[in-house]
Amino acid sequence: xxxxxxxxxxxxxxxxxxxxxxxxxxxxxxxxxxxxxxxxxxxxxxxxxxxxxxxxxxxxxxxxxxxxxxxxxxxxxxxxxxxxxxxxxxxxxxxxxxxxxxxxxxxxxxxxxxxxxxxxxxxxxxxxxxxxxxxxxxxxxxxxxxxx
Amino acid sequence: xxxxxxxxxxxxxxxxxxxxxxxxxxxxxxxxxxxxxxxxxxxxxxxxxxxxxxxxxxxxxxxxxxxxxxxxxxxxxxxxxxxxxxxxxxxxxxxxxxxxxxxxxxxxxxxxxxxxxxxxxxxxxxxxxxxxxxxxxxxxxxxxxxxx
DNA sequence: ATATACTCTATATGATTGATAGACTAAAGG
DNA sequence: CCTTTAGTCTATCAATCATATAGAGTATAT
Numbered sequence: 001x002x003x004x005x006x007x008x009x010x011x012x013x014x015x016x017x018x019x020x021x022x023x024x025x026x027x028x029x030x031x032x033x034x035x036x037x038x039x040x041x042x043x044x045x046x047x048x049x050x051x052x053x054x055x056x057x058x059x060x061x062x063x064x065x066x067x068x069x070x071x072x073x074x075x076x077x078x079x080x081x082x083x084x085x086x087x088x089x090x091x092x093x094x095x096x097x098x099x100x101x102x103x104x105x106x107x108x109x110x111x112x113x114x115x116x117x118x119x120x121x122x123x124x125x126x127x128x129x130x131x132x133x134x135x136x137x138x139x140x141x142x143x144x145x146x147x148x
Numbered sequence: 149x150x151x152x153x154x155x156x157x158x159x160x161x162x163x164x165x166x167x168x169x170x171x172x173x174x175x176x177x178x179x180x181x182x183x184x185x186x187x188x189x190x191x192x193x194x195x196x197x198x199x200x201x202x203x204x205x206x207x208x209x210x211x212x213x214x215x216x217x218x219x220x221x222x223x224x225x226x227x228x229x230x231x232x233x234x235x236x237x238x239x240x241x242x243x244x245x246x247x248x249x250x251x252x253x254x255x256x257x258x259x260x261x262x263x264x265x266x267x268x269x270x271x272x273x274x275x276x277x278x279x280x281x282x283x284x285x286x287x288x289x290x291x292x293x294x295x296x
Numbered sequence: 297a298t299a300t301a302c303t304c305t306a307t308a309t310g311a312t313t314g315a316t317a318g319a320c321t322a323a324a325g326g
Numbered sequence: 327c328c329t330t331t332a333g334t335c336t337a338t339c340a341a342t343c344a345t346a347t348a349g350a351g352t353a354t355a356t
Contacts, residue, residue, distance in 0.1 A: 061354085062353090121270065121273060
């Protein structure tokens with residue numbers, strides 16, 4: 001399951017992407033626009049900032065903006081930041097490998113072999129899907145749904 | 149993350165598949181062989197039985213066996229049984245769709261569009277991988293690792 | 297200076313996970 | 327039958343995690 005943090009983070013980033021990179025967007029506005037609990041969103045944005053995904057400015061006229069073009073912010077980084085490794089089991093993770101304590105022979109562990117395929121498929125998708133790509137999908141879906 | 153229940157369930161089922169379908173295997177033996185906590189395994193096997201994945205026999209000479217050939221037991225069923233829907237968000241689930249309470253327009257929700265791809269990829273893998281297929285992968289990996 | 301708006305730490309709490317205990321029931325076999 | 331064997335079922339529990347909320351603190355613009 002995707003945590004609320006990841007979900008809210010993606011929504012917030014999409015909101016920032018839509019807002020544009022000219023001037024910062026305030027937390028309060030972002031929370032209202034995306035229907036996110038503001039105080040919770042603050043924590044999320046803080047994590048995103050510490051990870052270098054967004055930038056912030058304090059004081060009047062301050063707020064948040066994307067730290068780089070939406071084309072270069074991948075969902076994989078966001079999901080890993082809040083939910084940890086993509087792999088269903090730690091021993092199948094590429095970026096955060098941890099061996100199983102109990103596993104007798106990892107190389108031939110059935111669970112690991114199957115879950116490695118899942119993790120690879122997930123990583124292929126999330127590491128190649130940028131915020132900009134999501135926005136394009138949204139636009140395409142809107143066009144499709146709109147022809148009634 | 150895959151829960152321990154799912155992980156143990158797959159291990160136990162692989163153990164039963166290896167044991168063969170001639171005679172039942174006792175919980176205690178299965179737990180020892182696969183290094184699983186026995187009392188916990190009992191609950192897992194009970195769920196698997198209620199789901200029709202395994203059969204049980206009571207009394208002397210009793211135990212558990214697969215309810216159908218290993219070729220026809222898919223990982224997807226097992227994982228769904230213990231961890232729920234494969235989709236990272238309920239609104240992207242095929243088998244257990246639940247709309248988001250807050251979502252303004254589901255058709256163009258960016259999170260949903262991206263996560264639907266993840267769920268489809270995951271389902272493609274887990275619903276097409278049988279216990280027998282996993283066993284073949286294990287054998288192949290053993291051959292590969294064994295040429296030292 | 298002062299209002300603005302992000303920053304940081306602490307806390308609550310409810311659900312979920314992983315696991316254990318023990319009483320109960322059905323079947324086999326003498 | 328009656329005893330042994332082995333699965334069945336319910337309750338409970340500790341620990342962890344997820345989802346927030348509160349409030350004091352800090353930097354910035356004007």
